[in-house]
Amino acid sequence: MKNLKVDVAVIGAGTAGLSAYRAATHHGARTVLIEGAQYGTTCARVGCMPSKLLIAAAEAAHALKAAPSFGVHPGDTRIDGRAVMERVKRERDRFVGFVLEGVDRIPASDKLLGHARFTGPHTLQVGDHTVVEAGRVVIATGSTPQRLPNLAGAGSRLISSDDVFYWDELPSSVAVLGTGVIGLELGQALARLGVRVSVFARGGSVAQLSDPQVLREAARVLAEEIDLGFQYSVVSATEEDGQAVLTMRDALGKEVSAPYDYVLAATGRRPNVDGIGIEHTGLALREDGIPHFNPQTMQCGTSHIFIAGDADNERPVLPEAADQGKIAGDNAGRYPDVRPGLRRVPLTIAFTEPNIATLGASYKTLCAPGKPKFGIGKVSFDNQGRSRVMLQNRGLLRVYGEYGTGRFLGAEMIGPRAEHLAHLLAWAVQNRMTVEQMLEMPFYHPVVEEGVRTALRDLAASIAKGAGDTDPADSEPGT
Ligand SMILES: Cc1cc2nc3c(=O)[nH]c(=O)nc-3n(C[C@H](O)[C@H](O)[C@H](O)COP(=O)(O)OP(=O)(O)OC[C@H]3O[C@@H](n4cnc5c(N)ncnc54)[C@H](O)[C@@H]3O)c2cc1C
Numbered sequence: 229m230k231n232l233k234v235d236v237a238v239i240g241a242g243t244a245g246l247s248a249y250r251a252a253t254h255h256g257a258r259t260v261l262i263e264g265a266q267y268g269t270t271c272a273r274v275g276c277m278p279s280k281l282l283i284a285a286a287e288a289a290h291a292l293k294a295a296p297s298f299g300v301h302p303g304d305t306r307i308d309g310r311a312v313m314e315r316v317k318r319e320r321d322r323f324v325g326f327v328l329e330g331v332d333r334i335p336a337s338d339k340l341l342g343h344a345r346f347t348g349p350h351t352l353q354v355g356d357h358t359v360v361e362a363g364r365v366v367i368a369t370g371s372t373p374q375r376l377p378n379l380a381g382a383g384s385r386l387i388s389s390d391d392v393f394y395w396d397e398l399p400s401s402v403a404v405l406g407t408g409v410i411g412l413e414l415g416q417a418l419a420r421l422g423v424r425v426s427v428f429a430r431g432g433s434v435a436q437l438s439d440p441q442v443l444r445e446a447a448r449v450l451a452e453e454i455d456l457g458f459q460y461s462v463v464s465a466t467e468e469d470g471q472a473v474l475t476m477r478d479a480l481g482k483e484v485s486a487p488y489d490y491v492l493a494a495t496g497r498r499p500n501v502d503g504i505g506i507e508h509t510g511l512a513l514r515e516d517g518i519p520h521f522n523p524q525t526m527q528c529g530t531s532h533i534f535i536a537g538d539a540d541n542e543r544p545v546l547p548e549a550a551d552q553g554k555i556a557g558d559n560a561g562r563y564p565d566v567r568p569g570l571r572r573v574p575l576t577i578a579f580t581e582p583n584i585a586t587l588g589a590s591y592k593t594l595c596a597p598g599k600p601k602f603g604i605g606k607v608s609f610d611n612q613g614r615s616r617v618m619l620q621n622r623g624l625l626r627v628y629g630e631y632g633t634g635r636f637l638g639a640e641m642i643g644p645r646a647e648h649l650a651h652l653l654a655w656a657v658q659n660r661m662t663v664e665q666m667l668e669m670p671f672y673h674p675v676v677e678e679g680v681r682t683a684l685r686d687l688a689a690s691i692a693k694g695a696g697d698t699d700p701a702d703s704e705p706g707t
């Protein structure tokens with residue numbers, strides 16, 4: 229058994245861990261980066277990048293399908309599933325390659341391969357070969373797809389998003405369970421690529437939306453294109469003749485049963501805090517097994533242990549993993565001088581088409597008990613000029629503002645090019661702009677951003693009327 233004494237140990241060489249390693253070494257701390265599986269990060273290997281590559285292929289197929297409405301007739305479309313997957317994997321490997329080059333530049337003496345688990349607050353057992361004694365530790369262990377026991381009967385036909393990006397060709401049919409970001413992004417992309425797809429939701433949630441009006445519109449718009457069913461529960465899943473036979477029950481008790489090449493469980497991801505000996509740290513744990521931590525410093529309690537990225541499940545997206553990793557690494561590096569780091573305004577984007585995005589304060593948080601009422605403005609994209617020009621006139625944007633100050637608080641949307649609209653609005657929230665100040669900004673013509681202006685004008689009017697103006701949608705927020 230080897231023994232290693234370091235200032236900082238970082239567990240996990242994903243986006244958060246790499247960011248933490250760089251920050252800690254910047255402070256001159258002797259740091260070791262421990263990886264239990266593969267270098268290359270979830271984002272590059274089986275996350276953001278391959279999913280967007282698959283979606284890009286799907287968008288190309290969809291453009292051909294939409295072309296005749298413009299009087300453009302591309303002829304017979306042939307989707308070569310093998311070529312689609314080859315490009316996804318080739319480009320994915322290129323992105324992974326960049327990460328690996330970065331890892332190669334880290335001195336060998338700073339890297340350890342092996343699963344790490346705490347044996348005490350300052351000690352880690354790595355694989356069966358090394359004991360690390362660390363002054364401080366950063367937990368950056370990421371997350372793993374959730375496995376549902378009631379789907380286990382589907383055997384080898386039960387997959388997670390990880391498996392999709394190792395396919396050699398496209399299957400004929402897939403049942404997707406879950407209408408979160410993964411289920412909708414992959415479900416729509418596969419459907420556009422000619423795969424028979426059924427997407428089943430347990431309840432009524434749609435991606436990260438909580439505004440009931442936007443949620444309803446998103447469900448309607450997406451269901452126009454894909455076979456999307458809400459309020460379904462699993463009756464059984466079996467493996468028969470190389471296929472999965474999935475039986476689902478709807479809210480009225482009606483059962484539907486069909487064979488699929490695969491059942492894709494997109495039912496959330498579990499932070500990797502199990503099996504790392506967290507119980508030996510002495511940290512106070514929440515009900516979900518994650519240590520209590522300060523989201524400004526990433527410090528767990530008042531301890532020498534920090535947490536970052538998907539492992540803390542606060543905002544499980546890539547830019548947050550990078551930010552949190554930096555904050556955790558900075559604080560571990562200069563411990564005990566622990567300082568708050570830069571946290572940005574929340575921003576999430578689901579790359580469905582239309583895109584679904586949220587930013588700033590969500591409708592749900594604004595509706596929390598004890599919160600003051602807030603003004604709401606909205607625009608439908610149904611008749612929005614540029615959206616209609618592009619035949620992408622579907623969706624709804626709702627924007628929120630504070631009574632009295634007129635400060636812009638946040639927005640939820642499904643709409644054309646929402647990935648860009650969401651950035652624009654998130655920057656306004658972070659700059660603490662008022663709705664009036666936003667309306668003083670330039671808007672070109674004809675652009676989708678003119679829809680944003682319509683919503684902001686509506687919000688300005690709502691704020692001017694004051695808190696007596698009740699929201700017509702006043703109802704329970706979604707998930
Ligand atoms: C299909 C999919 C699509 C996504 N698309 C987007 C997107 O478009 N935009 C976006 O912002 N986000 C997206 N995400 C989310 C994003 O990928 C994650 O939030 C991000 O990669 C998390 O980074 P991380 O460093 O926390 O975890 P990871 O990159 O998973 O790193 C954790 C590392 O820790 C290692 N590890 C775990 N336990 C141990 C242990 N005990 N000992 C040693 N090593 C250990 C793991 O092997 C892993 O290498 C997507 C995710 C998925 C699954």
Ligand SMILES: NC(=O)c1ccc[n+]([C@@H]2O[C@H](COP(=O)([O-])OP(=O)(O)OC[C@H]3O[C@@H](n4cnc5c(N)ncnc54)[C@H](O)[C@@H]3O)[C@@H](O)[C@H]2O)c1
Pocket residue numbers: 376405406407408409410411413429430431433435494495496497543544545576577578579
């Ligand atoms: N574009 C992006 O930024 C992007 C893309 C993909 C993934 N991600 C990240 O990955 C994370 C995980 O994505 P996800 O879609 O798996 O999770 P999610 O939490 O977004 O959605 C999970 C879905 O599964 C359903 N579900 C949960 N438990 C279930 C059960 N027992 N039975 C049936 N249905 C159940 C939920 O109702 C929900 O519809 C997201 O939180 C997101 O942060 C981000």
